Amino acid sequence: MTDHSEIISRMTGLLYPFILLFGFYIILNGHASPGGGFQGGAVLASVFITRYLVEPDRCIRLKTLKTAEKTLFVCIILYPALFLFASTTNHTELMNLIYLVAMNFLIGLKVCSGFTIIFFRFAFYEGGI
Template sequence: MTDNSEIITRMTGLLYPFILLFGFYIILNGHASPGGGFQGGAVLAAVFITRYLVDPNRCIRLRTLKTAEKILFVCIILYPTVFLFSATANHTELMNLIYLIAMNFLIGLKVCSGFTIIFFRFAFYEGGIL
């Protein structure tokens, strides 16, 4: 893949902000409409995947991505526990809304990092890099 098309490179660069915006929109509105963390995370992972497909020579730090995924997993476990056992047993509607949005956001970032790691593992093994 040494011959990159200038049109494809520029168009994907132009589409990145819109893909990110659409992914975060799906995540942040997942509590009120179809979608949520998993679907939005898959859309966000498309940015990293297309970035690799357009320019495979750009480096990606898989170790940093794996660390971020582990930290997000711990946050996904701890946040509901803290919310459940918080001192205020009478949760208001606003607190529930913030909880749902935060959980969708955490799950979306976790799915994004997970899908990206899976894709790069397949790409590196298939390419013989690892």
């Protein structure tokens, strides 16, 4: 008897696109409805976590994920400064909307990569896998 369930792996494979779509929906509509970067990033991280739980043999490149997280952090710091200093005139509604959506998107991807790194840190180092 194996621990691998074909039904669970196929069902999670079918649900991945919907989870990704829902996570990006939460991120992109965070400026107008409850939700935003943090909540959407947590939903996106659940895709990576369930992928590991269903198929633990498939590896994930943590070094690449850590590099992406650091790059996203720098972008989160630089984008508001660029937005603040680049426009000396008054901000229009469209500029504010673009700023909010872009910040939600950056924060969502940062939270997704951070939660995924934390999970794999616990799984590999604390769990003894």
